[in-house]
Amino acid sequence: MTRVAVLxxxxxxxxxxxxLLKADPLVSSLNLYDIRGAPGVAADCSHIDTASTVTGFxxxxxxxxxxxxxxxxxxxxxxxxxxxxxxxxxxxxxxxVRDLAQAISEHAPKAHxxxxxxxxxxxxxIVANVFKKAGTYDPKKLYGITTLDVVRASxxxxxxxxxxxxxxxxxxxxxGHSGVTIVPLLSQxxxxxxxxxxxxxxxxxxxxxxxxxxxxxxxxxxxxxxSMAYAAAKFTHALLRATRGEAGIVTPAxxxxxxxxxxxxxxxxxxxxxxxxxxxKIHPLGTLxxxxxxxxxxxxxxxxxxxxxxxxxxxx
Ligand code: NAI
Numbered sequence: 001m002t003r004v005a006v007l008x009x010x011x012x013x014x015x016x017x018x019x020l021l022k023a024d025p026l027v028s029s030l031n032l033y034d035i036r037g038a039p040g041v042a043a044d045c046s047h048i049d050t051a052s053t054v055t056g057f058x059x060x061x062x063x064x065x066x067x068x069x070x071x072x073x074x075x076x077x078x079x080x081x082x083x084x085x086x087x088x089x090x091x092x093x094x095x096x097v098r099d100l101a102q103a104i105s106e107h108a109p110k111a112h113x114x115x116x117x118x119x120x121x122x123x124x125x126i127v128a129n130v131f132k133k134a135g136t137y138d139p140k141k142l143y144g145i146t147t148l149d150v151v152r153a154s155x156x157x158x159x160x161x162x163x164x165x166x167x168x169x170x171x172x173x174x175x176g177h178s179g180v181t182i183v184p185l186l187s188q189x190x191x192x193x194x195x196x197x198x199x200x201x202x203x204x205x206x207x208x209x210x211x212x213x214x215x216x217x218x219x220x221x222x223x224x225x226x227s228m229a230y231a232a233a234k235f236t237h238a239l240l241r242a243t244r245g246e247a248g249i250v251t252p253a254x255x256x257x258x259x260x261x262x263x264x265x266x267x268x269x270x271x272x273x274x275x276x277x278x279x280x281k282i283h284p285l286g287t288l289x290x291x292x293x294x295x296x297x298x299x300x301x302x303x304x305x306x307x308x309x310x311x312x313x314x315x316x
Contacts, residue, residue, distance in 0.1 A: 002240060003029040005069035005108075007100050008076030009056075010037030012225035013116060013232070017075060020233035022048050026240040033057040033065035034076070062100075066107040071239060073145075073232055074100060077117035079223040080215050086119040086178040087306065093117050094126055094313050101127040105134035112141045112239060112278055116232055120144040120177040121303055124254055124267055125310035133314070140278035143239075144254030146182075146269045147231035148224060149173040152210045153184045160203055161191050173207070173252055174270045174285055175299040176306065182208045183299050187289040200291065242274035249274045250283065257282050265303050 004021055008014045009032035021027050022045040030045070030052055032038040042056025057065035066072065077093035080086065097117050104113060109131075117123050124144040131137035153171035158164045169191050175183040184207045186192030186200065195203055206213075214224040235251065242249045250273050257268040259282065273281040288296065 001028045002026060002071070002243070003031060003069050004071045004073065004236065005031040005033060005065055005111075007033050007062075007065070007072060007074045008117070009041050010034035011075060012079065012222050013075035013228045015041050016226055016229035017073065017232050018042075018045050018054075019048075020229055021073075021236065022046075022052060022054060023050060024052075024233065024237055024240070025050065026237065026244070027052050029068075030054045031057065031065045031069060033062060035059040062103050063107045066104060066111075069108045069111050070243070071112045071114065071236060072104060072108060073114045073116065073236060075116040075228070075232070076100060079225075080118070080211075081220050081222075082215055084215075087122070087309075089118050090122055090309065090313075093119070093123060094310070097123045097126050098130055098314060101130035102134070105131050105136045109134075109136035110138075110141075112143070112243075114143050114145050114232065114236065114239075116145050116228065118177070119306060120146065120254055121181060121267070121306035122310035122313070125307045126314055128256060128267075129311055129314035138278070139256040140280075142255065143235070143279075144177060144267070144269065145232055145235055146173060146177045146252055146254050147235040148211075148228050149177060149182050149184070149207065150252055151227065151231045151234070153186075153207045156203060156206050156210065157186065157189070157192050157195070160195060160199060164191050172271050172286075174268070175296065176267075176269060176303045177254055178306070179208055179302070180295070181299040181303050181306070183292065183295045184208075185285070185288065185292055187292060188286060204295070239274055242280075243276055245276060247275075253279075255279055255282065259284065260300060260303075263300050263304065265300055265307060267307050268303070
């Protein structure tokens with residue numbers, strides 16, 4: 001019996017994510033919450049012929065939506081419009097995420113919490129600090145979802161190396177989830193290590209700013225929703241497998257991490273091994289090329305700024 005709750009289930013990501021979770025045989029109960037539209041999405045998904053039950057909750061019913069949830073996925077908040085950075089969303093989304101985290105600390109303090117709402121580099125520290133204040137923080141169960149960067153890296157790399165299939169390519173994408181903080185370690189993949197020079201630069205830039213392609217193409221109607229829903233469902237499925245006891249599941253996520261503590265960066269994305277109780281192990285970055293070292297060095301100050309902004313928002 002695994003209950004998954006989606007907060008923001010009525011939105012562009014929330015709806016297809018709810019659909020994909022309804023189709024996941026490892027989900028047995030799905031709670032859908034939004035300030036608008038969740039009961040409709042729930043009624044719709046509930047007709048799908050998988051065994052799980054689906055319940056929709058109105059805006060004033062958040063505590064009930066969280067009850068018994070083991071995994072909580074949060075895509076609540078506003079998305080980018082053309083010309084905006086993820087940081088431009090801070091003012092609106094920081095408060096939304098803080099209030100949802102507060103409710104989680106009261107009604108589902110033991111749940112795994114998966115943060116999609118941007119800016120992830122700041123919203124994850126916000127949630128951590130709300131939980132800390134409430135005395136419910138378990139760093140092993142809080143994840144910033146960077147899976148879309150991993151998905152994009154695999155797809156975009158396969159496009160530049162003819163004859164390859166993205167399903168056979170896994171690129172560790174480390175750092176954070178915005179612009180220069182997104183660092184794909186192409187040298188660590190068989191397919192990617194041959195990409196060099198201008199081709200490498202172009203590919204890295206596309207992975208870092210791939211989200212902008214979607215924002216631009218949607219022309220004011222939002223950012224990535226379908227590919228993001230796919231990515232979040234993929235991460236959730238990996239976590240479900242791990243919590244059921246499957247060993248050796250490794251994927252990147254933006255988590256509290258010792259890797260760059262020496263630089264004052266307390267959250268970082270790198271490969272993590274998932275286990276029954278959440279994060280079982282944080283992998284080091286491994287061997288980097290000289291160019292990748294430079295990318296990491298460029299990511300650090302930006303990450304530090306984003307993380308501090310989140311921490312400051314909640315206050316000591
Ligand atoms: P959207 O505007 O289509 O949907 C957001 C939903 O959140 C709406 O249904 C809205 O009613 C709901 N919402 C707002 N306040 C809420 C609250 N207090 N409680 C519950 N629900 C609330 O936006 P979309 O496209 O689904 O994006 C959602 C977030 O995901 C944005 O912040 C976006 O930047 C982020 N995102 C993150 C990605 C990642 O890789 N981590 C990739 C793409 C988007």
